[in-house]
Amino acid sequence: MSQAATKKKKRLGREELTLNxxxxxxxxxxxxxxxxxxxxxLMAFENYVPAKGLLKSKWVGLSNFDFIFSLPDSKQVxxxxxxxxxxxxxxxxxxxxxxxxxxxxxxxxxxxxxFQTVVYLPHFLSWVVLATVVTNMFSLDGPINAVISxxxxxxxxxxxxxxxxxxxxxxxxxxxxxxxxxVVYLAALTxxxxxxxxxxxxxxxxxxxxxxxxxxxxxxxxxxxxxxLNLGNILNAGFDQVFxxxxxxxxxxxxxxxxxxxxxxxxxxxxxxxxxxxxxxxxISFVLIISANKLAQKTTGSGIF
Numbered sequence: 400m401s402q403a404a405t406k407k408k409k410r411l412g413r414e415e416l417t418l419n420x421x422x423x424x425x426x427x428x429x430x431x432x433x434x435x436x437x438x439x440x441l442m443a444f445e446n447y448v449p450a451k452g453l454l455k456s457k458w459v460g461l462s463n464f465d466f467i468f469s470l471p472d473s474k475q476v477x478x479x480x481x482x483x484x485x486x487x488x489x490x491x492x493x494x495x496x497x498x499x500x501x502x503x504x505x506x507x508x509x510x511x512x513x514f515q516t517v518v519y520l521p522h523f524l525s526w527v528v529l530a531t532v533v534t535n536m537f538s539l540d541g542p543i544n545a546v547i548s549x550x551x552x553x554x555x556x557x558x559x560x561x562x563x564x565x566x567x568x569x570x571x572x573x574x575x576x577x578x579x580x581x582v583v584y585l586a587a588l589t590x591x592x593x594x595x596x597x598x599x600x601x602x603x604x605x606x607x608x609x610x611x612x613x614x615x616x617x618x619x620x621x622x623x624x625x626x627x628l629n630l631g632n633i634l635n636a637g638f639d640q641v642f643x644x645x646x647x648x649x650x651x652x653x654x655x656x657x658x659x660x661x662x663x664x665x666x667x668x669x670x671x672x673x674x675x676x677x678x679x680x681x682x683i684s685f686v687l688i689i690s691a692n693k694l695a696q697k698t699t700g701s702g703i704f
Contacts, residue, residue: 438453439453439674440674440678441453442456442670442671442674442675443463443464443671443674443675443677443678444458444459444460444461444463444675445457445458445459445671446459446671447670447671447674449670459671463671463672463674463675464675464679466672466675467672467675467676467679472650472654472659473659473676475651475654476654476655476656476659477656479565479636479652479653479654479655480634480636480655480656481634482565483565483568483569483636483637483641483653483655484634484635484636484637484655486565486569487569487572487573487636487637488626488629488630490569490573491572491573491576491577491580491629492622492625492626492629494573494577495576495577495578495580495581495583495584496581496584496618496622498518498577498578498581499581499584499585499588499618500584500588500610500614500615500618502514502515502581502585503585503588503614504606504610515578517578518577518578518581519578519579520578521574521575521576521578522575522576522578522579524575525639526637526639526640526642526643526644527639527643529571529575530640530643530644533558533567533571533644534558534644537556537557537558537567538556538558539554539556540554543557558644558645558646558649559646559648559649560649561648561649561651561652561653562652564645564649564652564653565652565653567644568636568637568640568641568644568653571640571644572637572640583621583625584618584621584622587617587618587621588614588617588618590617591613591614591617595613596609596613599612599613623694626691627688627691627692627694628691630687630688630690630691634656634680634683634684634687635657635684636655636656636657637655638655638657638658638661641653641654641655641657641658642657642658642661645658656676656677656680659676660673660676660677660680661673663676664677
């Protein structure tokens with residue numbers, strides 16, 4: 400090997416070492432807070448007793464999982480999670496795409512920036528703060544019921560009514576996130592060749608037809624990819640939101656896997672059962688994201704990984 404090649408190899412080695420050192424802090428955090436806690440998943444297969452620890456607690460195999468499916472409310476919890484999460488998935492795709500298309504049609508940049516800023520703001524507020532706002536808005540003496548009463552209707556306690564609780568959960572989540580979620584679609588819109596719109600305009604296509612035949616097809620690969628990414632989180636129906644808004648009255652329609660695990664594992668201190676439910680959720684999510692990746696590869700030609 401020549402001297403120049405040796406120097407080049409050493410230089411590349413130093414650059415790779417520098418890059419590896421840059422990601423080292425992130426890897427350490429990942430190991431401490433992600434991989435190390437996975438050891439605790441052993442509790443799902445044990446009759447865990449804190450005083451005995453993981454190594455000395457009695458091994459029970461899949462008994463905890465059998466117990467979960469024998470519980471009368473476990474099926475309802477999984478059903479609630481799927482309904483809420485799937486509703487959020489669908490609406491959080493449709494609304495941001497629609498908003499991005501409409502915002503892209505605004506030609507006055509000042510107005511566009513104002514709209515963007517206003518709709519982005521709720522994303523940066525936690526549900527601890529927003530739950531108070533939502534509770535006040537949907538209370539019996541809140542502005543929503545004031546409007547209903549003004550039109551001759553009867554006040555509704557939305558957060559204590561099983562018929563309305565899911566609707567409020569999905570609606571408020573969309574209100575909080577649709578502005579931020581539209582960023583990806585706005586970026587995709589900037590990649591569309593302006594010549595396509597000019598050609599369509601010359602052919603006599605109005606703005607609606609241009610959106611229908613140019614904008615929407617151009618956004619379709621991004622929509623499929625984002626749907627595939629979110630499908631892996633379909634069992635994450637939003638712990639922060641539900642926990643801050645629900646109450647025992649709406650457990651029938653509002654209790655989800657995460658809140659169920661919290662009550663069983665942390666409140667009732669059934670650590671093994673809570674861990675088993677959480678592990679089952681993770682396995683299902685893993686299968687879903689692999690399936691979503693295969694679907695994305697077949698439909699768009701590119702997947703998540």
